[in-house]
Amino acid sequence: MRYHPLTNADRNEMRRVIGVADIAELFEDMPGGVVENFDLPRGKSEIEVERHLAKLAAKNLPASRAPFFVGAGAYRHHVPASVDHLIQRSEFLTSYTPYQPEISQGTLQYLFEFQTQAALLTGMEIANASMYDGSTGCAEAMLMAHRITKRRKALLSGGLHPHYAEVARTVARLAGDDIAALAPDVTAAEDLIASIDDSLSCVIVQTPDFFGNLRDLRAVAEACHRHGALLIAVFTEAVSLGLLTSPGAMGADIVVGEGQSIGNALNFGGPHVGLFATRQEFLRQMPGRLCGETVDVEGRRGYVLTLSTREQHIRRDKATSNICTNSGLCALAFSIHMTLLGETGLSRLARVNHANAVALKDMLAKVRGVEVLNKSFFNEFTLRVKGDAAALVERLAARGVLAGVPVSRLLPNAGLDDLLLVASTELNTNEDRATLVAELEGAL
Amino acid sequence: MLDQPVTTAAPASFTGNRGLELEEPLLFEIGRNDTTGVDIDEPAPFAPCLGGLERKESIGLPGLSEPETLRHYVRLSRKNYSIDGGIYPLGSCTMKHNPRLNEKMARLDGFADIHPLQPQSTVQGALEVMEQLTHWLLTLTNMEALALSPKAGAHGESCGLMAIKSAIAARGEAATRKTVLVPQSAHGTNPASAAFLGFELRAIPAGRDGVVHAEAVEPLLGPHVAAIMLTNPNTCGLFERDIAQIAKMLRDAGGYFYCDGANFNAIAGVARPGDFGVDAMHINLHKTFSTPHGGGGPGAGPVALSARLAPFAPAPLLLRKDNGLQLKEDVEGTQGFGRITAFHGQMGMFVRALAYMLAHGADGLAQASRDAVLSANYVRVKLRDMMSSPFGDRPCMHEVLFDDAWLAESRVTTLDFAKAMIDEGFHPMTVYFPLVAHGAMLIEPTESESKASLDLFIATLRNLGERALQGEAAAFHAAPRHAPRRRLDETQAARKPVLRCTQGAA
Numbered sequence: 001m002r003y004h005p006l007t008n009a010d011r012n013e014m015r016r017v018i019g020v021a022d023i024a025e026l027f028e029d030m031p032g033g034v035v036e037n038f039d040l041p042r043g044k045s046e047i048e049v050e051r052h053l054a055k056l057a058a059k060n061l062p063a064s065r066a067p068f069f070v071g072a073g074a075y076r077h078h079v080p081a082s083v084d085h086l087i088q089r090s091e092f093l094t095s096y097t098p099y100q101p102e103i104s105q106g107t108l109q110y111l112f113e114f115q116t117q118a119a120l121l122t123g124m125e126i127a128n129a130s131m132y133d134g135s136t137g138c139a140e141a142m143l144m145a146h147r148i149t150k151r152r153k154a155l156l157s158g159g160l161h162p163h164y165a166e167v168a169r170t171v172a173r174l175a176g177d178d179i180a181a182l183a184p185d186v187t188a189a190e191d192l193i194a195s196i197d198d199s200l201s202c203v204i205v206q207t208p209d210f211f212g213n214l215r216d217l218r219a220v221a222e223a224c225h226r227h228g229a230l231l232i233a234v235f236t237e238a239v240s241l242g243l244l245t246s247p248g249a250m251g252a253d254i255v256v257g258e259g260q261s262i263g264n265a266l267n268f269g270g271p272h273v274g275l276f277a278t279r280q281e282f283l284r285q286m287p288g289r290l291c292g293e294t295v296d297v298e299g300r301r302g303y304v305l306t307l308s309t310r311e312q313h314i315r316r317d318k319a320t321s322n323i324c325t326n327s328g329l330c331a332l333a334f335s336i337h338m339t340l341l342g343e344t345g346l347s348r349l350a351r352v353n354h355a356n357a358v359a360l361k362d363m364l365a366k367v368r369g370v371e372v373l374n375k376s377f378f379n380e381f382t383l384r385v386k387g388d389a390a391a392l393v394e395r396l397a398a399r400g401v402l403a404g405v406p407v408s409r410l411l412p413n414a415g416l417d418d419l420l421l422v423a424s425t426e427l428n429t430n431e432d433r434a435t436l437v438a439e440l441e442g443a444l
Numbered sequence: 445m446l447d448q449p450v451t452t453a454a455p456a457s458f459t460g461n462r463g464l465e466l467e468e469p470l471l472f473e474i475g476r477n478d479t480t481g482v483d484i485d486e487p488a489p490f491a492p493c494l495g496g497l498e499r500k501e502s503i504g505l506p507g508l509s510e511p512e513t514l515r516h517y518v519r520l521s522r523k524n525y526s527i528d529g530g531i532y533p534l535g536s537c538t539m540k541h542n543p544r545l546n547e548k549m550a551r552l553d554g555f556a557d558i559h560p561l562q563p564q565s566t567v568q569g570a571l572e573v574m575e576q577l578t579h580w581l582l583t584l585t586n587m588e589a590l591a592l593s594p595k596a597g598a599h600g601e602s603c604g605l606m607a608i609k610s611a612i613a614a615r616g617e618a619a620t621r622k623t624v625l626v627p628q629s630a631h632g633t634n635p636a637s638a639a640f641l642g643f644e645l646r647a648i649p650a651g652r653d654g655v656v657h658a659e660a661v662e663p664l665l666g667p668h669v670a671a672i673m674l675t676n677p678n679t680c681g682l683f684e685r686d687i688a689q690i691a692k693m694l695r696d697a698g699g700y701f702y703c704d705g706a707n708f709n710a711i712a713g714v715a716r717p718g719d720f721g722v723d724a725m726h727i728n729l730h731k732t733f734s735t736p737h738g739g740g741g742p743g744a745g746p747v748a749l750s751a752r753l754a755p756f757a758p759a760p761l762l763l764r765k766d767n768g769l770q771l772k773e774d775v776e777g778t779q780g781f782g783r784i785t786a787f788h789g790q791m792g793m794f795v796r797a798l799a800y801m802l803a804h805g806a807d808g809l810a811q812a813s814r815d816a817v818l819s820a821n822y823v824r825v826k827l828r829d830m831m832s833s834p835f836g837d838r839p840c841m842h843e844v845l846f847d848d849a850w851l852a853e854s855r856v857t858t859l860d861f862a863k864a865m866i867d868e869g870f871h872p873m874t875v876y877f878p879l880v881a882h883g884a885m886l887i888e889p890t891e892s893e894s895k896a897s898l899d900l901f902i903a904t905l906r907n908l909g910e911r912a913l914q915g916e917a918a919a920f921h922a923a924p925r926h927a928p929r930r931r932l933d934e935t936q937a938a939r940k941p942v943l944r945c946t947q948g949a950a
Contacts, residue, residue: 001808003541005894006815014822014895018839023814026821026839030715031688038713040583043805046545052802053795056576057554059569061562070559073786080482082514084551087738090528091521094542096871097740098524099534101934102927103866106524107739110517113471116944120504126943132595132742135786143640163786166774170758170782174606176642214495245497258786265551268570269560269787270595271742283941289740294937302929306937312598312636313877317645322636325596329738336517339471342507345480347499354494355487376495397563405561412774426484 001043063266063402067432069360071380071423072210072405073134073161073236074269075261077349078427083263083336087329097289097325101304102296107328108303111291114335121241121338122255123248124277128288130331131274131323134258135164138204138234139171140287140321141254141276145202145230146177147285147320153178154202155195155229158185159209161236162410168204184407184414186382187373188213193223200227202254206234207247211407212374212381212421214244221251230254238262238275238334239425240378242343242350254278261425263337264330273330284310287321349426353379356433357424363437364422369444373419380423382407386444389420401439465928468519472945475506481513523928524739525871531893531901535843535874535886536631536679538709538731540816543803546735546796555795560787564771570791571769574762577798581727581748584809586718589754591747592762593789597706600726600745601637601673603784607724607749607756608671608700609641610781614756617667621698625664625672627656629680629878634673634704643670650880654680654835654845658689665697675704676720677711679878680835681820681843681886691721700724700753708732709890710817710842713809723750729790733797744793755779760788815891816842819898823889826902830909834881842890848883856912858883860920863931864912867924868904 006014011023020026027034044052063076070076087093091106098104098111111129118127131137142154154172156165156179165181172179178199182190188209196203203224207215217233224231233247235257247255260272278286284307292306312319341349357379365372369386385392389406396403407419424433460467492498508516525532532539550556558567578590591607594600605624612621624638627648635645646664651657656674672694676684684690691701703717703725709732711717717725729735729744737743749757756779761772775782804812817840824844828837832850848858856864862872862885874886889898912920924930 001804001811003543003803004808004811004815004891005897006818006891007895010895011815011818014818018818018821018825020821020839023818026817026841027683027711027714029683029685030711031685032715032719034714035716035719038583038806038810040580040806041802043808044802046803049545049799049802050549053549053573053799054552054554056569056572057549057552059572060554060558061566062553062557063559063562064553064557068559070562072561074560076557076559080510082481082510086514086517086521088547089518089521091524091526092517092739093547093736094527094532094539095524095739096532096534096537096539096737100525100862100866100872101932102863102924102929103525103871104523104739105928106520106522109468109470109520109523112943112945116472117505119944130741132599133785136595136599136784161786163783166759166783167785170606170784174609174641174781214497216495216497241499242503243498244494245499246503249501265556265792266559267550267556268558268567268791270785270790271744271792273742283943290941290943292937293942294933296930296932298930300929302932304932304934304937306934306941306943309938311632313632315636316632317635317639319632319636319639322598322602322633322640323596324598324631324633325741325743327742328740329736330742332739336513338505339475339508339516340481340510340513341505342475342480343477343503343505345482345484345507346503346505348480348484348486349482352484352487354492355490358490358493361493374493376493376497378494394563394565397566402559402562402566409561409773412776 066400066402067435068402069404069422069424069436070402072421073258074266075237075423075425076266076427077239077261077425079263079265079337080340083333086336087333092329092332098305101302105302108291110332110335112293112303114331115291117335117338118275119277122277123246124255125280126283127275127277128286129291130326131276131288132327133272133274134236134256135167137256137274137276138164139168141232141256142168142202142204144254144285144287145232148282149201149228149230151199151201153199154204155200156181157192157205158182158190159188159211159213160204160206160234161210164234184411184416186211188215192220196223196227196229198227200229202230202232204232204234208237208240208378212377214376214378217247217250217252232256237378239350239353242346243354259334263333271327271330273327273334285320288323289326352426356428360424360433363433367437367440370440379425380421383420383422384418385420388417392443395443396439399439401436403436466519468516470945471516472506475508477506479507479509481508481510530870531889531897532871533873533887533889535888536706537874538888538890540734540890541892542734542736543800546799549799550792550795568768571762571771573794573798575769577794578762580801581746584712585725585748586716587748588751589749589757591749591757593758593785594726594745594747595785595790596743597726597728597745598633598637600747601633603747603758604702604724604726605637605641606781607753610756611753612670614779621668621670623668624670627674629678629880630673630675631679631704631706654682655684656686658686658693661690662693665693667698669697669699671700671702673702673704675706677707677841680845681840683841687720695721706731707842710813712813713806714813723753729793729797733800735793735796742790744790756781759783812891819889819891819893820844822898823887823902827905830906843886843888845881846885847881851912854912855917856920858885861908861912863923864908864920867926870901870904
């Protein structure tokens with residue numbers, strides 16, 4: 001086996017040193033003994049593995065081969081070639097969590113830079129070294145708010161991504177906490193403020209929301225603070241932060257979101273990377289890894305993982321969270337891409353996304369049987385189409401067009417079967433848009 | 445003259461650099477707000493639809509040109525130790541070789557450039573990857589069902605315990621069956637996962653031989669016990685040989701057996717957890733199946749479930765239908781406990797893990813486990829006369845545990861010893877874990893080391909040990925001296941946390 005350096009001669013010699021005749025002696029404690037014959041194939045050469053997996057990959061329709069308008073929480077953006085090259089450096093790819101800081105300064109410094117970028121982007125004071133993804137970060141933010149307010153009830157906006165809402169509901173139900181959710185809110189018309197009272201630990205609002213609407217959080221933040229609750233602002237499209245007023249500037253107490261769209265591929269939904277930012281005063285209730293600046297014995301600046309007294313390996317059952325990993329390499333990809341973009345590139349990228357989406361909206365608004373429901377949006381909006389949106393998407397997929405996400409896929413039985421989410425990024429061309437319009441005209 | 449030896453230490457350099465080892469400022473000290481390394485054309489004028497929410501203030505994010513970006517991150521990377529660069533003997537962390545074929549496969553357009561919500565008819569190959577991965581893992585574990593979506597080991601623990609909690613609720617025992625038993629040697633995530641779900645923790649005392657004994661568990665069992673969480677092989681590198689008996693007693697008492705699969709790499713392809721009576725076990729794909737650790741993630745922690753927990757698996761559920769594979773994305777009509785993440789799990793890691801398993805085959809996986817155990821025992825036998833073992837010298841599984849009793853007279857601590865290893869060019873072993881051993885040193889060489897590599901590692905530890913025992917404590921206290929940084933002040937970092945840069949462009 002090409003991955004195993006030991007030769008049979010080595011193994012014999014090592015067995016002799018250990019004093020066992022057969023390696024099976026070292027497994028003799030196994031109940032039922034050693035299993036000899038698994039019904040699984042034998043090892044394959046590199047050529048055979050490539051052939052096997054390439055065949056499976058070829059059964060999928062990648063975005064690169066279709067006009068592509070799919071979003072709803074994961075967005076296809078261009079990733080510069082140098083990003084993927086750099087994250088595959090051995091020293092990044094094959095290192096462990098930086099528990100020995102003297103020989104992990106590379107990882108620690110990029111985490112420190114990532115934390116700074118995440119804080120700036122969200123308009124918050126501090127950020128952690130990343131979460132698994134936006135949805136799990138959102139549930140962790142809810143639990144953090146419970147710890148801070150000593151209350152145990154969250155209120156979810158009807159504009160929150162349905163998967164995020166489902167994750168939060170699952171956690172709340174099994175942890176024994178209360179949770180209330182407003183009905184799906186297609187046009188950002190819900191009256192959140194009317195539902196805020198002194199029983200709530202937090203209100204969770206997404207902007208741009210699941211249906212693409214942009215939400216001004218200022219009045220909700222004020223209402224939350226009047227009632228002693230925290231405002232948790234969620235985003236699923238990080239590029240939007242380049243163009244929009246930050247959640248922090250609108251009064252959010254915790255900002256969580258999905259960072260996939262900067263530096264990371266779609267990957268069929270994972271791995272992605274969660275951003276988590278908050279106010280300095282809540283630092284010690286924050287979940288996840290934190291990297292901090294310090295000095296070494298010679299006074300040179302350096303970085304370490306810090307405040308681990310919050311974490312499970314020290315606090316065990318008293319920890320703020322059971323999380324013991326971040327999404328390191330995806331955070332690195334995010335950070336490198338953000339470094340390449342800089343503020344200039346990010347805001348330009350965001351404007352191009354918005355411009356492309358506006359162009360698409362203008363074209364779709366003229367299609368008979370299509371109604372654009374959004375008054376505001378960033379790079380994604382909701383259409384009402386004639387008939388069943390899921391069936392429409394299937395029909396167009398069969399013709400090689402990935403037209404978007406039918407709302408019913410995430411909200412079945414909600415009476416929203418005629419709604420379709422369409423997203424447009426910098427990767428969509430005029431030709432893509434024209435194709436989508438023509439296909440919709442043909443199908444409707 | 446050429447034969448004049450140079451004995452003086454190198455003077456400090458003007459730059460602070462030392463040859464190939466380069467100091468690197470923070471991005472925020474070298475970047476500029478008006479610089480970008482990505483060429484994007486401004487869009488033609490258009491009427492925005494932002495509802496008056498456009499950003500008006502500067503973000504303060506610096507940028508770098510492409511060559512500067514490459515240089516910044518390449519220089520940072522060179523401050524890191526890596527498994528590609530040397531043995532990484534972190535016990536319980538399993539730093540094994542990461543085949544680059546896996547990276548190549550995960551980056552195929554057909555896997556990396558597909559969206560989790562595009563029509564399922566257009567991603568049948570991706571669903572087949574999930575199906576094949578499921579088949580491999582269920583065959584290797586002899587379990588009933590696989591929850592694919594957990595994003596890491598601790599997330600898998602949450603998932604397994606949620607299934608257990610739901611099963612208990614379905615039996616109408618939610619109010620009474622609330623205790624989870626966890627041995628003292630467990631990973632900290634175990635009690636943390638249980639506590640967050642409202643379970644009450646009860647510690648199982650460790651046996652003097654480092655394993656949990658059925659007799660110690662028996663008096664703790666009863667109608668209040670929801671589950672036991674055991675790691676097997678455990679964090680002392682020992683196989684819990686009473687495991688089947690404990691599982692049976694627990695099952696008879698109405699509880700569920702959660703197995704922390706962090707150390708599955710010792711037995712994959714050799715023994716099956718389902719045969720021990722396990723009800724739920726997460727499998728760290730980034731450990732046993734070598735999807736890379738990436739400096740601390742992303743991981744992946746699918747959970748294998750027994751027949752009695754399988755009905756409670758969370759969404760999404762992978763179903764084989766007449767017209768192909770289907771992902772059922774909600775739990776309606778099932779007893780599934782809900783959803784623990786957006787979308788379907790760590791697809792990028794599924795591809796890598798499947799590539800790893802295909803390359804090994806059942807035969808290669810068994811060989812990997814055997815070599816990992818062989819290598820750990822080789823290290824054990826070669827060091828046992830010098831170092832001390834908390835539970836006596838006995839065969840171990842994939843990792844060998846020493847404590848610091850042998851250093852008692854030396855004024856060298858486990859930490860000092862670890863830092864001295866850094867100066868010799870090695871990443872230290874896991875230190876101060878598990879907590880049941882004083883000054884623990886947990887060594888996991890994995891199957892990826894050649895005998896020459898193991899021999900050099902052993903010889904180095906022996907040399908360091910002799911120096912420690914001969915009274916060279918001061919040298920150990922000063923270590924490391926040759927790393928990019930010397931010992932860092934962790935107390936200051938925690939007392940006055942500086943978690944972001946507040947200078948330069950920011």
